[in-house]
Amino acid sequence: MCRPDPIFVSIASYRDPELIPTLLDMIAQAADPTALHVAICWQHDEDTSIFLDAGMTLENKSMRGEHDIFTFTYQMVRIQVISIHYYHSRGACWARHLSEQLYQGEKWFLQIDSHCRFATGWDREAVTMARSLLDQTPRPVLSTYPPAYDPVDESKRTQFISRLVFREFSTEGIPMLSSVPFKQPHPVRCGYLAGGLIFAPGSFVQDVPNDPSIFFAGEEISMAARAFTHGYDIFTPDRILIWHYYQRKEASKIWGDHTNEAKNTGSVDLAWWERDKISKKRVRSVLGLEASPADPGAYGHGTVRTLAQFERCIGVDLLSQTVMPDVISSLRQSYFPDGSVSEGDWLARRIHPNKRKITFTRDELAEAPADVDWWHIGVYCPNNTLLDKHTLTREAMAANFVAQKNAWDIELNFSTPATIKPAVVRICPYSHQGWGKVVEKSW
Structure with missing residues (x-):
């Protein structure tokens, strides 16, 4: 045997x-x-x-x-x-x-x-x-x-x-x-x-x-x-x-132990978030998003294929943060065979998958009139073109603040052409008196 x-x-x-x-x-x-x-x-x-x-x-x-x-x-x-x-x-x-x-x-x-x-x-x-x-x-x-x-x-x-x-x-x-x-x-x-x-x-x-x-x-x-x-x-x-086993809410995690307090008492050399910050720079260098301060040695790329070929393979352009449409469509494509995407398609079809959570506090919106009819939430590019728009009724806004207490998280998820990126998110109330104060957050 x-x-x-x-x-x-x-x-x-x-x-x-x-x-x-x-x-x-x-x-x-x-x-x-x-x-x-x-x-x-x-x-x-x-x-x-x-x-x-x-x-x-x-x-x-x-x-x-x-x-x-x-x-x-x-x-x-x-x-x-x-x-x-x-x-x-x-x-x-x-x-x-x-x-x-x-x-x-x-x-x-x-x-x-x-x-x-x-x-x-x-x-x-x-x-x-x-x-x-x-x-x-x-x-x-x-x-x-x-x-x-x-x-x-x-x-x-x-x-x-x-x-x-x-x-x-x-x-x-x-x-x-x-x-x-x-x-x-x-x-x-x-x-x-x-x-x-x-x-x-x-x-x-x-x-x-x-x-x-x-x-x-x-x-x-x-x-x-x-x-x-x-x-x-x-x-x-x-x-x-x-x-x-996912979640594991009852289990100890390194970010619960390696805290600022643990660092201050000398229990750890660095807080977890400090290691994480250093780590992400390392990841960015591996992905070609920034220069590496040192030779990565055994932790760098191989010589069989290139990083550019990897990007084509997954349909993701790392530097521009754009993807082929099929990556985020219902297909959720995660592998593109060699030659399946022409150079023209790669340059012309890529889009920005814009996904962000923006938080507004009750204090930031405190100057809104009491008789607000509805709220406008808009995402704009640097030249002030509207890229994404949502409206919210007074009742829906009130319900959000009740559910989230003093903050309101807006989940934004949309795509734009590869040449256009969001710059700011603006929220503004509207009542019979007209538009109220605009509150703006960077994208």
């Missing part, structure tokens, strides 16, 4: 009570658990008793750099734990990067979060699915946002697959992702990958290692771009491999 291909499993875990249930389920549901080599960057309180309490056996303790590494075995699975106090964490990609240092040349690579559940035979299924793609590409990657599970009620598991799509540009100009339901009899090409599920050849760890400078936001689009330029092709899996 042939031995199964070994799989290196990388997990970043931050004070997560779901880590042990995740490990136990991963092993229980694996078709060939002895092929697994699990590496965990465990950002907790450095008390390893939870692994012993789960029935794992401590085989060895060593040091790598300044970090303790505990090697456990459980049902013939090797589990290596990099133990770090959570105040010393530097973010998700930094933790993933540390886990990757324990890679030992395994045939396949799996990156997941520490709050997952697994389909029966998930390992064999993933390998079979990836191998089926080798006639299309030598470097297939399976990735998407996994369906949801609820640890309180394990019967509540989402049973449909999703594929990744463009959602919006952040204020830093970084493409942010969401997902839509997906149903196909085979894996389908996609331009994006998700940090919570990456299954790829083991070479991915060496070619596209996690950038420890990236804190959290922007990791997925920057890694997708780097993977593409290194010659990896991403596919949406056509079957469920794992489930993911």
